[in-house]
Amino acid sequence: MEFISSLWYAVPETLRIVIVILLQIVAVVIPLILTVAYTTYAERKVIGFMQGRMGPNRVGPRGLLQPFADTVKLLLKEVIIPTKSDRYLFLLAPILALAPAFSAWVVIPFSENMVLADINAGLLFILALSSLGVYGIIIAGWASNSKYSMLSAMRIGAQMVSYEIAMGFALGGVLIASNSLNLNDIVRAQSGSIFSWFAWPLFGLFIVYFISGVAETNRAPFDVAEGESEIVAGFHVEYSGIAFALFFLAEYANMIMISALTSIMFLGGWLSPFQGLDFLINIPVIGLFFGNGIHWLALKIAFFLLLYLWFRATFPRYRYDQIMRLGWKVLIPVTFVWIFFEIIAVALGWQPWL
Amino acid sequence: MPEIRNFTLNFGPAHPAAHGVLRLVLEMDGEMIVRADPHIGLLHRGTEKLVESKPYNQSIGYMDRLDYVSMMCNEHGYVLAIEKLLGIEVPIRAQYIRTMFDEITRILNHLLWIAGHSLDVGAMTMFLYAFREREDLMDAYEAVSGARLHATYYRPGGVNRDLPDSMPQYEKTRWRDEAEVKRQNANRQGSLLDFLEDFTNRFPSKVDEYETLLTDNRIWKQRLVGVGVVSPERALQMGFTGPMLRGSGIEWDLRKKQPYAAYSQVDFDIPVGTNGDSYDRYLVRIEEFRQSNRIIKQCIDWLRHHPGPVRSGNHKVTPPKRADMKHDMEALIHHFKLMTEGYCLPAGEAYAAIEHPKGEFACYLISDGANKPYRLKIRAPGFAHLSGMNEMARGHMLSDVVAIIGSQDIVFGEVDR
Numbered sequence: 001m002e003f004i005s006s007l008w009y010a011v012p013e014t015l016r017i018v019i020v021i022l023l024q025i026v027a028v029v030i031p032l033i034l035t036v037a038y039t040t041y042a043e044r045k046v047i048g049f050m051q052g053r054m055g056p057n058r059v060g061p062r063g064l065l066q067p068f069a070d071t072v073k074l075l076l077k078e079v080i081i082p083t084k085s086d087r088y089l090f091l092l093a094p095i096l097a098l099a100p101a102f103s104a105w106v107v108i109p110f111s112e113n114m115v116l117a118d119i120n121a122g123l124l125f126i127l128a129l130s131s132l133g134v135y136g137i138i139i140a141g142w143a144s145n146s147k148y149s150m151l152s153a154m155r156i157g158a159q160m161v162s163y164e165i166a167m168g169f170a171l172g173g174v175l176i177a178s179n180s181l182n183l184n185d186i187v188r189a190q191s192g193s194i195f196s197w198f199a200w201p202l203f204g205l206f207i208v209y210f211i212s213g214v215a216e217t218n219r220a221p222f223d224v225a226e227g228e229s230e231i232v233a234g235f236h237v238e239y240s241g242i243a244f245a246l247f248f249l250a251e252y253a254n255m256i257m258i259s260a261l262t263s264i265m266f267l268g269g270w271l272s273p274f275q276g277l278d279f280l281i282n283i284p285v286i287g288l289f290f291g292n293g294i295h296w297l298a299l300k301i302a303f304f305l306l307l308y309l310w311f312r313a314t315f316p317r318y319r320y321d322q323i324m325r326l327g328w329k330v331l332i333p334v335t336f337v338w339i340f341f342e343i344i345a346v347a348l349g350w351q352p353w354l
Numbered sequence: 355m356p357e358i359r360n361f362t363l364n365f366g367p368a369h370p371a372a373h374g375v376l377r378l379v380l381e382m383d384g385e386m387i388v389r390a391d392p393h394i395g396l397l398h399r400g401t402e403k404l405v406e407s408k409p410y411n412q413s414i415g416y417m418d419r420l421d422y423v424s425m426m427c428n429e430h431g432y433v434l435a436i437e438k439l440l441g442i443e444v445p446i447r448a449q450y451i452r453t454m455f456d457e458i459t460r461i462l463n464h465l466l467w468i469a470g471h472s473l474d475v476g477a478m479t480m481f482l483y484a485f486r487e488r489e490d491l492m493d494a495y496e497a498v499s500g501a502r503l504h505a506t507y508y509r510p511g512g513v514n515r516d517l518p519d520s521m522p523q524y525e526k527t528r529w530r531d532e533a534e535v536k537r538q539n540a541n542r543q544g545s546l547l548d549f550l551e552d553f554t555n556r557f558p559s560k561v562d563e564y565e566t567l568l569t570d571n572r573i574w575k576q577r578l579v580g581v582g583v584v585s586p587e588r589a590l591q592m593g594f595t596g597p598m599l600r601g602s603g604i605e606w607d608l609r610k611k612q613p614y615a616a617y618s619q620v621d622f623d624i625p626v627g628t629n630g631d632s633y634d635r636y637l638v639r640i641e642e643f644r645q646s647n648r649i650i651k652q653c654i655d656w657l658r659h660h661p662g663p664v665r666s667g668n669h670k671v672t673p674p675k676r677a678d679m680k681h682d683m684e685a686l687i688h689h690f691k692l693m694t695e696g697y698c699l700p701a702g703e704a705y706a707a708i709e710h711p712k713g714e715f716a717c718y719l720i721s722d723g724a725n726k727p728y729r730l731k732i733r734a735p736g737f738a739h740l741s742g743m744n745e746m747a748r749g750h751m752l753s754d755v756v757a758i759i760g761s762q763d764i765v766f767g768e769v770d771r
Contacts, residue, residue: 051482057529147363151385151752221476221573229371229474230753316573317476319753320385 023117028105036252037067041093043309046234050313072246077241082145084236089143094239094246097136100129108260109184111270111294121182123171126261130167130216133254134160137218137225140247141235155320156218156225162327163212169335170209173202174265175308182326187269193276199266201345206266208331210304213258215323219308221315222323229317259304263297270297289324360388363752367396371474371756374766378743380755387755390747392740397770405730409696410436410510413727418504420732423596423770424463424711425495426455428768429508434614435717436510439699442671446616447662448512453616454653455498455507456708457646458550461557462491463711464639464646468564471760475577475659480567487560487613490553497521509644511666517657519545547654561643569640577605578633582746582758585630592740592745596713597642598762601627601635608709617638632761639763642711644675671697707741712736712763734768 008016023315041064042054042247048055056063081087107122118123141153151189177188177198180281188198199206215222236247263269274280274290281287289295328352363380366372375396379388401420405413417428430452437444444452465484472480492502497518499505507514521542524535541552568574584594589602599606607624609617625641627634665672673692674685693698699721707716713735722728739762746762747755 010711015490047479052484052486054529098648147361151363155385223476224753227476227753229476232370308559313479315477315566316472316571317753318573319577319751321751322573322576 025106028116031104032105032253032256033249035256036249037071039252039256039305040070040248041067042305043312045338046309047313050310056346066337071245074245075242079092079241079243082236082238085145086143089139090238091243093140093143094243094250095136096139097133097250097252098246100132100136101250101257104129104257105253107183108257109187109264109269110297112184112292114294115184118182118184123175123180123181123186125346126183127164127168127171130254130257131160131164132249136247136250137235140239144235144238145236148231148233148237149235150328151231152227152237155227155231156235159218159222159224159320159323159327160216162324163215163331166208166327166331166335167212167216169332169339170187170202170205170212173205173335173339174198176339176342176346183264183269185272187264190268191271191275194268194273197266197268197271202266202338202342204334206262208335208338209265210258210262210307212327212331213262214308214311215327217254217258217308219251219255220312221318223317224320227317255305255308257303259301259308260297262304263300266299268296269300272296288327358525360615364484365755367497371759373759373764375770376740376759376764376766378755380752382752383750385753387750387752390744390755391744394737394740394766395770396691398765401771402730402732405727406728408534410727411692411696413730414508415504415506418506419714419737419767420734420771421463421710421712421765423466423502423765424459425503425505426452426459426507427708427710427715429506430456430615431706431708431710431715431717432730433508433510434708435704435719435730436699438704438706438721439702439721440510440671440697442511442666442668444512444666445663447516447657447660448664448666449616450619450653450656451664452508452518452658453620454550454650454657454670455513456615457649458494458655459492460646460648460711461643462488464643465491467763470615471757471763472568472574474756474760475574477568477571477574480564483560483564483567487553487557489742490549493522493542493555494550497549498593509665511668511671511672512594512664514665516664517546518572521549532710547658550650551654554647554654557647558644561640561647565640569637575633577753577757578636578761579631580629581632581750581754582761583629583631584742584746586740588745592742594713594742595735596710597635597638598713598735598739598742600613600625601638602630603628608707608714614706614708616656617633617654618655620649622646622649632757698723698725699727705764707733710735712765712768713739715768732768732771734771736762736764736766736769740764740769 011019045055056066059069081090097344104126106116107119107125110234137156138153141149141156161239180186180189218225224230236244239247270292272290272292273296275292277290280290285288361382361384363382365378365380367375367377377393377396379391379393380387401416402418414429414432417432418425420428425555465488469481469484495505496502499507499514523542524530524538525530526535529721542549549766584598584602586602586604589599589604594602595606603626605624622645625638627638634739669685669688674688675681678685679689701721701723703718703720705716705718707714714733715735716733718731718733720729743758745761747756750758
């Protein structure tokens with residue numbers, strides 16, 4: 001032990017910091033990728049259950065190894081680059097889509113002290129990165145040089161920009177309520193009991209945020225950019241193999257991201273719903289479950305992911321102009337009104353913003 | 355100044371919403387359709403020509419493959435034309451069996467329609483729900499003919515054989531254990547009629563299930579209401595039939611207007627739309643589910659109590675019993691003649707139309723007195739519907755084109771023939 005620690009301190013300090021940060025990144029990204037893998041599995045199983053069929057059940061016990069089989073298949077497939085495409089942009093696009101989806105995770109507080117970069121402007125950082133995600137997709141649509149991709153890129157450009165506004169306003173409400181841009185502070189501002197979560201006073205914003213989140217990640221019923229039956233697969237119609245897998249990874253990482261953010265902003269993140277009920281928390285061993293911790297964040301994320309899947313199994317797809325109408329004429333006015341009254345409440349010093 | 359041109363999009367033939375091999379050349383202004391030009395012929399197999407080189411009975415199987423989701427109805431149209439020219443009587447039991455299977459086919463067709471249509475509009479769960487019910491009806495096909503799709507069950511002069519007394523059973527596999535198989539076989543213990551009765555009792559609640567998913571769904575309504583409106587006048591002018599015509603508010607159904615088989619004996623209503631948009635056509639077809647179910651119920655009831663022959667006794671057209679051939683010289687000769695030469699139709703022509711699930715399906719048969727048709731013209735309802743595509747899609751968006759294709763219920767087997 002002594003030997004290892006002496007070896008560790010022999011490394012120059014700058015290098016030590018770099019190594020620690022790299023290890024931390026790995027500690028976030030590997031579980032994230034695994035979560036994505038099993039979200040795809042869960043999606044197929046859950047939707048399968050809703051549709052009265054089995055879902056994957058061939059690879060491994062109960063199909064549990066299916067995500068790995070899929071990954072291996074995608075890795076081994078040839079990446080076909082269309083002849084008349086812009087090959088550099090074509091290959092850059094999936095990376096541009098993936099990078100923001102992953103890097104936004106640095107500011108997510110997994111529990112009280114588990115956050116990679118506890119920066120003050122966490123909320124702004126998230127907003128900035130989620131806006132960047134659209135570039136990957138627009139570039140992919142354009143670089144493929146296919147008409148279907150082009151239509152998809154146009155659709156998604158308009159859609160994401162519109163929903164970003166509703167999303168930003170919803171987060172503005174959270175900002176006013178919590179008085180902070182730091183995500184951990186936002187979580188702490190909701191501590192007390194289940195009733196001090198922002199989901200109750202900001203219910204409208206909560207709904208708007210999650211709906212915009214679904215639209216932002218291009219999931220059903222807002223999946224016009226992929227629109228299987230209209231524009232085949234939209235922006236990734238020309239992608240194959242690992243290039244396609246990167247888009248897939250980005251989409252699911254974004255889904256988990258939106259679920260995590262919704263839980264953090266409105267449902268108290270890692271806070272337990274049993275807060276304040278000390279007799280539960282004081283029970284030995286089981287009390288750990290009722291106390292605050294990362295497991296509550298995980299459960300909340302899982303709940304929102306389930307909603308994603310449920311939507312997909314239930315709703316038909318919106319038409320492009322109807323999505324726009326919903327965004328501009330319904331969601332944005334709702335956030336306006338809600339924030340207006342919130343500001344009044346804050347100015348008059350009403351609960352729960354004291 | 356740059357020249358502004360419309361965007362031309364080649365929709366299909368290998369497109370997920372092309373319902374087979376539709377190729378649409380879309381001229382678009384942004385997402386708005388300026389002109390939709392359907393190109394057909396990619397599934398042309400020359401059915402009408404092939405029929406000319408085969409004895410009548412050998413072409414029944416080709417009819418299955420026209421509209422390959424409503425197999426027995428196509429057969430019915432063809433068989434009816436032959437019977438009309440031959441002037442033979444079909445036993446009443448066969449008439450009822452045909453009526454029942456026509457309605458089973460209508461449900462089969464509409465189930466595939468709702469599956470495809472809703473999948474096109476994005477509601478993917480409907481697809482699997484519809485296939486769940488289709489599976490049972492496919493089993494009914496299998497029980498009666500041995501084939502799940504291309505039955506070749508109707509014959510001039512009746513149907514191939516009587517309804518079976520047992521149903522095919524599921525077997526145990528690696529993925530299905532004993533208990534599961536037992537559960538699946540629970541309603542397959544009795545005869546085909548028992549199985550179908552169980553289905554008809556269950557089916558209305560399934561239709562309710564579809565309706566809860568779709569009918570009042572805001573998104574579904576937004577996608578269909580006011581999309582692809584056809585006025586009653588235009589619907590008549592363009593030769594629309596079936597739900598496409600009834601959706602526009604014209605009460606025209608051959609089952610009522612020119613009853614064939616046993617339709618004059620059974621009780622049913624014709625649903626009619628008011629606005630002529632995709633949503634009305636959807637409602638019309640949903641109601642047809644219920645009406646077909648009603649007809650099947652009545653047929654089952656009748657068939658249970660009225661045993662009898664299912665083939666005409668005229669052995670110039672229908673083969674004699676195998677047992678008779680063992681001792682009856684004439685039967686043997688009939689059999690030999692039928693299986694080699696077939697039968698000859700008197701010279702002349704006949705037009706027989708039926709109310710196919712998609713509209714008026716008809717066969718126009720010209721005979722020169724030989725054992726094969728001189729010419730067979732098939733009137734496919736889908737062809738007329740597809741020709742209305744441009745008119746229906748113009749001014750709508752790309753997503754609406756998909757909804758319109760779905761609501762037309764196009765199948766290329768019959769359009770291209």
